[in-house]
Amino acid sequence: MTLPPLRRLAAAALLPLLALAFPAQATQYPLTVTDLAGRQVTIPRKPERVVLQDGRNISILAMLDRDDPFARVVLWNNIPSRADEGFWNILRGAWPKAAAIPDMGFGDNGQVNAEQVMTSRPQLVVAEARALGALKEAGVDQRLAQLNIPLLLVDSFDDPVPNAVRSVELLGQVLDREAEAAEFAGFARERFARVQAGIAAAGTRPNVFIETRAGFAGPEACCFTQGRVGWGPLVEAAGGHNIGADLVPGASGEVTMETVIARRPDIYVMTGANWRGRGAVTLPFGYGGDQGAVAKSLARLEARPGFAQVEAARSGQVFGVWHGFYNHVLNIVGLEALAKAFHPQQFADLNPDETYRTILARFTHIPAQPFLISATAPRVGG
Numbered sequence: 001m002t003l004p005p006l007r008r009l010a011a012a013a014l015l016p017l018l019a020l021a022f023p024a025q026a027t028q029y030p031l032t033v034t035d036l037a038g039r040q041v042t043i044p045r046k047p048e049r050v051v052l053q054d055g056r057n058i059s060i061l062a063m064l065d066r067d068d069p070f071a072r073v074v075l076w077n078n079i080p081s082r083a084d085e086g087f088w089n090i091l092r093g094a095w096p097k098a099a100a101i102p103d104m105g106f107g108d109n110g111q112v113n114a115e116q117v118m119t120s121r122p123q124l125v126v127a128e129a130r131a132l133g134a135l136k137e138a139g140v141d142q143r144l145a146q147l148n149i150p151l152l153l154v155d156s157f158d159d160p161v162p163n164a165v166r167s168v169e170l171l172g173q174v175l176d177r178e179a180e181a182a183e184f185a186g187f188a189r190e191r192f193a194r195v196q197a198g199i200a201a202a203g204t205r206p207n208v209f210i211e212t213r214a215g216f217a218g219p220e221a222c223c224f225t226q227g228r229v230g231w232g233p234l235v236e237a238a239g240g241h242n243i244g245a246d247l248v249p250g251a252s253g254e255v256t257m258e259t260v261i262a263r264r265p266d267i268y269v270m271t272g273a274n275w276r277g278r279g280a281v282t283l284p285f286g287y288g289g290d291q292g293a294v295a296k297s298l299a300r301l302e303a304r305p306g307f308a309q310v311e312a313a314r315s316g317q318v319f320g321v322w323h324g325f326y327n328h329v330l331n332i333v334g335l336e337a338l339a340k341a342f343h344p345q346q347f348a349d350l351n352p353d354e355t356y357r358t359i360l361a362r363f364t365h366i367p368a369q370p371f372l373i374s375a376t377a378p379r380v381g382g
Helices: 005-021 055-064 079-083 085-094 096-100 114-119 129-137 140-146 160-174 178-202 231-237 257-263 291-302 323-327 331-342 352-363
Strands: 031-034 040-043 050-052 073-076 124-128 151-154 207-211 224-226 252-254 267-272 318-322 374-376
Touching: 031 160, 040 151, 050 055, 055 073, 055 079, 055 160, 055 178, 079 085, 085 096, 114 140, 124 129, 129 140, 129 151, 140 151, 151 160, 160 178, 160 231, 160 331, 178 331, 178 352, 207 224, 207 231, 207 257, 224 231, 231 323, 231 331, 267 291, 267 323, 267 331, 291 318, 291 374, 318 323, 318 331, 323 331, 331 352, 331 374
Parallel strands: 050 073, 050 124, 124 151, 207 267, 267 318
Antiparallel strands: 031 040, 224 252, 318 374
């Protein structure tokens, strides 16, 4: 029997309570699970030595190993130190030993230092599903298999809306932290159900163009976007139609300003962070973000040739949001920010800032610090 929408929401709201009423049992090893790439993975023992291919997944460990997210990490690609300096400063301030964990020095395309991985004697390697091709090409997956070291794939990029939460649940099971994982999963799914109910009530979907990494390549560059991964599914889940999915054949690509103008987007979104690239126009969202600096940079990017002809610019519907949500376990916060921008009447009471603070306070021991999630750009022409 299919439950009516309101009853489905009520059932979703009960999930965290049921998890408390029936606490999770200790994980029994060896354990065989299905990872987020659909692979069967056997975990022979409780992992106490973990390698992270994508260091941003330390945020998942912060929900599971709350007292010390770095307790099991023996090697990682410390992407936060290069792409999210504010967050990294908070992490190493709270857990100073994090700075001593070896960093392989790569980005998020799947590279690892195979020799470092093997010599770190891991009991589990955690990687993003998008990295599997690179790991196979380098033969890393075979070397791990020969040494009976499990490779577990999680995902917050290819299909981010369901899979970010599923990744928490998967790692919770593998690391014997199922109760902690269930607490967050229940909260996140309840928040998502609220967004979906509001979108259904709205009945229409605005056409949205999302310019990812706006300003990163310089003050005149435009317009890099994502199709059916990362920000694309987040736009759709927030109640918009992602124009980029119609324009780029792959995961992402460049679109000309003329093409954007011709598609007449109702809403234009720029993503950014506190990047320090040469020539970059920084949209300093995130930890330590400054509203004034963000407004100034948004105005500069709106001054690019042709931008004033974009439909959304003429109607004052240009927004900015923290870039990191596109590939992050806390993408529910970014999704709420988008939903509020796309459907302001339905989501007048939605507060992404409160959601972010609640997650940190209830499900992690990460110290609370001001975090700038989003902003409205100045109206073009005054």
